[in-house]
Amino acid sequence: MTRGARLGRRLRLAFAVPIAALAVGAIAATASLAAVTRQVDELHAQEQTLDQGNAELLQRMIDARTALQQYVVTGSFETRTAYETAQERFAAGLERARAGSPVGSRARALVDRQASLAADWTEKAGDPVAALGTEALRSPGLADLSAEGERIFSELRATNEETVAFIDAEELANRNAIHQTATLLGWLLAALTLASLLAGVFIARRTTNYVADPLERIGKSLERLALGDLGTRIAPEGPVEVREVAEALNLLASSNQTLSRIQNERSARDRVIGDTCRRIRRHLEIDPLLRQVVEELGVALDAERAFIRLAEGDVFGPIRAEWRTPGLEPLGLDPPGIDPVMVLAYLRRLADPGAALAIDDVTGRTGFDERSRRALFEMGLRSVLVVPLLAGPDAIGVLVVSTGSVHHWTEHEKAVAEAVARETGVALSHAQSYERERETVTKLRELDQVKSDFVSSISHELRTPLGSIMGYTELLLDGDGGEMTEPQVHALEVVARNARRLRILVEDLLTLSKIESGGFKLTFGPVDTDELVEGVVEVLAPSIAERSLVFDKVVDTATGVFLGDGEQLERVLLNLLGNAIKFTPPGGRVSLSATREIESISFTVTDTGVGIPEEEQGRLFTRFFRSTRSHEAHIQGTGLGLAIAKGIVDGHGGRIQVWSRENEGTKVTVRIPALSATAPTTPPRMAQAPPDVSAGGRPLSRKAAS
């Protein structure tokens, strides 16, 4: 089977050959049959004509003899006519017999002999007898004539019979010939059909193998390809079409293999980039971040050196981070030839601002000036990859990777460097913001500390002169400086009152500054609720009376003793109840109640005073905040009391809540977690106070405070 036969041609051949053979066979058989039949028909017709002619010959001769005999006997004219008619009819029979026998054939010879015998009879017997007529009976020659006639007649009859036998033989021979021909044709047709069938089967089989085998191999190859054996190729064989399919599949497999390789490379690269970026992102501080970047990239790209320079304003700073393979000397902070400004200017000319600039060989054409290239070369930087670090559109640095020998930077390497640079840019700007933020926070903390220190020290400094003022005023009022007039006493009392206000302000400022700086310490000890409330009421009773207020005190019997800083809580309640009194017009109602709740002690102060405008309620605990109502009502205060109260309550892990409606009143609730005083534990959010102070210091401090 030749290589490269077309499948179509083969298939056409496979079908055409048997069909054509069959058709040719059928046509040939039909034609042969027709020919034989025609021939047989012709022969048959001829023989029939001959047979009839032959029979007529004999019949006419018999008729002639019979008529002659009758004529001899009767002498009638009619018989004589019959004799002549028979003679005439013989001629017609002869003509017919001749027509049925071809010239030169044995049949013609037999007919011709009959004709000559008949002529002979007529001449030797018939006509002489006829001429005699009835006379013949008496003629002595009649007997001879008859004998001669009979002899000829017998011969004629024999010849006629011979002719009949010949015709019969001939017909038999014909029949045999037809039979043989038909049999032969049948065999031929059968043989032809068989041959066609065999040829068809053979060709079909060959064709099937020719097509199916390569197709099967293609199928198997495809299966291997599908299973991942990407190196599989199909040998092109079989028909052109199949070979074309195989070649197309090989092409597909090749491109698939290429794609797969690219895919693998890409995913490997993505993995490298991903890992690197993940590690980069861990750093929040600039220097560790940059060190990580140069090391990661240097290792990932199998480079000799990797370093970073950062922008400092409009120029670039020194090398901020450098990585190099062991055994290499550091480049130094500001190596010649690596002018980042120039590098950046170059990079900026590129379409993609984040794209890497790859220089395979610095001695070749690079876009750098001669001096820089030589300097790079002398430093051992033969091949460099330069990538800008971007924060948004701004270049905030440049990342350089280099090798000591000529190196072709692949797209893969460039992509890795670009991705890492991109991530570095982001991480770097984060780190920078973080550092700035941290600096700001530190600065703010320092400022806050300075402020607290200032407030604290200024308060301390205020105390001494204030102490003097108060002390001397008291001294004078006590009469230690001699007798004083009424106006003098009044003036001194004003001085004393304002000095007291000033003192309270200073103390409050100090307390608040301690609360805010975290230096405020509560002294925890057992607090008796009854005593606490009673103490507050005792202090404020004169004010309540002075303003003619109705006062309700409700202390739940279950409240008992709890753990807290009694002095500071007293301060809180004094402040809250003091506010209630100050902001309630004469005749109003104020109350102080203490209730035991499930896990807390709650103190509630209510009043029917001016209330707090809703929009101001959120700022109540802000230092120096004073309600507009206090200004309207000319009520004095520092605006520090509630801020301090909140600090103290917070210090107890408690909560302070305010409900208020203008011109209706205010309700303030303080909830202090109810810690058991009998089993002291560390109070929430507060360092435990030194035991000797909480035990021994308190009575003294209370004495001092009173």
Place this chain on the structure above:
Amino acid sequence: MSGILVVEDDFDTCALIALKLRSHGFDVRTATNGEEALAEIAAARPDLVVLDIMMPKLGGFDVCRRLRDDSATADIPVIMLTSKARESDVEQGLAVGADDYMAKPFSPRELVDRVGLLLSRRSA
């Protein structure tokens, strides 16, 4: 007449205390720092010392500690003048052996009361 040593670096405060105590019949001497105070005590033993904490040269705590360490002066009553907000001062003052303390700013009247109280307790 009881002799009282007032140790206070602020001149006006010192003068105030001295004036007040004198007007109540005490014999008052003054010192403006710790060293001076120790010299005064060594020169003549006072019946009571009013001692400021924050002073140049030698602070109130050191003075108090030295007084307590010396058997000759160990029993002299000491009232310390401290700032109330400073819990650590109170703590330390008591630790070094002060008998009482007063938070600044203080009332001269109350100081006189306490001085009287301590002296009467001592003589009793």
